Each structure stands twice: as structure tokens, then as C-alpha cells.
Amino acid sequence: MKTIASWLSVTFLGLVLGGCSAVGAGSGGAGETEIRSGKIEQITLTQMQTNHDSGVGAILGGIGGLALGSLVGQGTGRDVAMVAGALAGGVGGNYIEKKKYDQPVDAQQIVVRTHSGVLVQVTQPINPALAKGMNVYVEGTGNEARVVPQS
Template structure:
């Protein structure tokens, strides 16, 4: 009975972690900083994808559970199965995170006030060195948008 509860608890925890990992925060209301300038440099980079399906955690959890089930006997086997499933889920999620990349750009913009800023974002084929641009937002949410040649 205890082992069954542990397995149910472990599966519930894994499902909760999967759902939390897939949740995307909505846009925040309020003001956003807007700055203007000209692109000085664009470098191609690889960035983490915004969307993770959670398949790595699921596959890792199943594989870890199967592997953990190979050890011990009785209660020890059940504990090893749960531990293997949890460890496999964590490892699988990390592997997926490292593998799911998308093309991006690191863009250096010389602002109209003379300050240079660097923004890393998803690739935009319409951006070119010398373009006049606007930077919407700040921090991790900052994006470079073309306003003219």
C-alpha cells in the first residue's frame, strides 16, 4: 500500500512539474520603454527555444523508472523505481532544454543618444546593418524592430 502511494505521489509530482514547465506567463500590462537608433552589428547565435514540449522529461522518467526497477527487491525495488523515474525525468528535461535551440541574432544598436546596447532575440531576416530601428521593452523582453532603412 505504501509503495502504491509513493508511485502515485511520484507520478502526480512529475505531472505537476510537466504542467508548470509548459506554462507561459502572459504579457504584463503597463508602460514599456521605447528607444530609437541604428544597427551597427548583427551576429548569428543559437538561443533556447521558448516552447518545450516536455517530451524529454516524460521519456527520461519512463526510462529512469524502467532502469530503477532492475535494482533491489520488494520495497527497495519500488523505491528504486520511483527514484529512477524522478531522476530520469529531471535528466530528460535538461537534455531537451539543451537540444531545443533556434536561430537568433545578437544585435548591437547605436541609440540616438550615443549609447550602444546589445539585444539577443529570435532571428529576423528583415534586419540589416545600418537599418533605423526601435527597441521595444527592456531586459530579457527587449526586441529590435525595423522602422526604416
């Protein structure tokens, strides 16, 4: 029975750690970044959701639950308590991490008209150096796009 509990613990830990891997993280090497230039047409204050789903809360909660479960009983009951404690701790740790760190942050939605006439909208953390009518660069694409002032 200890072998089954050991395999369940190893499997659970593997699943939790596998959930921490980045999906679509790219090649990791130096790459090209698209830079467009234009003029800010509109700035609107808004909020954006952060993304702090690192999985650390689930891992620490799972380890804590596993440790507490190992203190309960002996034999098969202890093995079941360890697995249940690890699962409950993982869920609880993930919940606490999201509640504490996934709070919306103030942001600005910026509309830039590029020199080619295309409108580009970017939502990013507030940059007080930006103002309507300012010449700017739009660096990057997708979720990684940022508006920065031209020097």
C-alpha cells in the same frame, strides 16, 4: 509499504511539476512596453542559446520509468524499482530533451544608437529586414528587447 511508495511517487511528481513553474513570470496582465528609437550602428552575426527547459522530457521520462519499474518483482522490491525507475527516467528524459532541443540558433547582435545618444545592444534571432544605418525601434527591455524597423 505501499503507502510509502505512493507518498514517494506523489512527492516526486510534485517536485517535477513544481520545477515546471515559471520564475519571475510577471503579472500576466497587459503592461507597458518601453519603445526607443534610433539608428543601427553595427550588426554582427552570432549564435544564441535557446531555452527549451519545459520539463516535459523529465515528466514523460519519470512516468515511463515508473511504469517500467512497476513491472519488476512484487512487494518492497517492486516499490523500490518504481521509485528508482521514476528517478532514472526523469533524469534521462531531461537529458534527451536538452540534447535534442537546446541547440544554438543563428542570431544577430545589433548595436543601436538612440536619438538621446545612448548605445543599446540587442541579441535576437536573425531579421533579414535590418541593415546598418536603418532607423529602428528598440522594443522592450532586458532579455525581451527586440529591434524592429521603423515603418
